[in-house]
Amino acid sequence: SQQGEEDPQALSIQEGENATMNCSYKTSINNLQWYRQNSGRGLVHLILIRSNEREKHSGRLRVTLDTSKKSSSLLITASRAADTASYFCATDAENTGFQKLVFGTGTRLLVSP
Amino acid sequence: DADVTQTPRNRITKTGKRIMLECSQTKGHDRMYWYRQDPGLGLRLIYYSFDVKDINKGEISDGYSVSRQAQAKFSLSLESAIPNQTALYFCATSNGPGLVSFGPGTRLTVL
Numbered sequence: 502s503q504q505g506e507e508d509p510q511a512l513s514i515q516e517g518e519n520a521t522m523n524c525s526y527k528t529s530i531n532n533l534q535w536y537r538q539n540s541g542r543g544l545v546h547l548i549l550i551r552s553n554e555r556e557k558h559s560g561r562l563r564v565t566l567d568t569s570k571k572s573s574s575l576l577i578t579a580s581r582a583a584d585t586a587s588y589f590c591a592t593d594a595e596n597t598g599f600q601k602l603v604f605g606t607g608t609r610l611l612v613s614p
Numbered sequence: 615d616a617d618v619t620q621t622p623r624n625r626i627t628k629t630g631k632r633i634m635l636e637c638s639q640t641k642g643h644d645r646m647y648w649y650r651q652d653p654g655l656g657l658r659l660i661y662y663s664f665d666v667k668d669i670n671k672g673e674i675s676d677g678y679s680v681s682r683q684a685q686a687k688f689s690l691s692l693e694s695a696i697p698n699q700t701a702l703y704f705c706a707t708s709n710g711p712g713l714v715s716f717g718p719g720t721r722l723t724v725l
Contacts (some may be wrong), residue, residue, distance in 0.1 A: 534714070541702065544657075545717040559669055589656055591714075600645060601672070604656040 505588060507605045515613055520577040522608040524590030525570075531593045533566055534602065535575050538587045547575075547588075569590075580612045617641045618717035620705050626723045633692045635720050637705030643715070645708040646688040648672075648680060649718075650701045657704065663688055695724040 508523045524533070530536045532551045540545040550557045550566045550573065563576040578586055587609050591602040618639045627633055637646065644665050649657040651670075659672030661680040669680060677699060679691045692699055705717040 518709075537715075541719075541721070543704065544716040546713055549713065591657075600710060600714075601647075601659060601662060602657075602706075602714055603659070604649075606654060606656045 511609045513611045522575045524573045529595040534591045536589045549561045550611045620717040624721045635690045637688045639707045641706035643709045648690045649704045649707040697724045
């Protein structure tokens with residue numbers, strides 16, 4: 502079963518606007534990661550946030566993590582048409598003894614020029 | 615050169631055929647994974663391996679088998695392909711509690 506659920510499933514915005522995607526998960530985690538996937542292609546790692554971190558930045562990306570609510574958000578600021586892609590959160594659950602990423606269902610982002 | 619490579623990149627086959635998807639990595643990672651992606655369902659774990667002597671089933675291993683021929687090679691087999699195994703397949707590697715590197719994917723169509 503999927504560990505993470507992303508919200509919204511699809512998001513359509515204009516260039517320059519901010520895009521926020523949310524991820525909820527079910528079990529305690531070691532870390533949570535966000536990936537990007539251009540249509541039908543491989544996944545590209547964007548950012549990793551550990552369970553003891555609350556916020557992390559990378560360029561135009563900002564990720565927050567609330568372990569009490571078992572949720573994370575990804576904010577893309579000043580979006581560009583090139584940001585159009587699907588975005589997935591993935592969790593590395595605690596106490597698995599082995600890193601197994603469990604993926605959410607993804608958010609499809611469309612950024613229009 | 616890509617760190618994680620998959621062959622073939624695209625494959626069309628018929629129901630009942632045996633198919634092997636291959637994955638090679640130059641990252642020196644011990645951990646390797648096979649994931650399957652279906653539209654709207656994200657990625658689901660098929661099998662994973664800690665080293666050449668360690669093979670573990672993921673959440674959707676039925677109908678699949680794997681072989682870890684060497685640290686750098688991890689192949690996925692469909693013994694008798696069926697149409698609902700049509701999907702995008704990803705190999706991935708990891709060095710532990712950190713980043714996972716994905717291959718470019720294999721698009722498999724079973725007619």
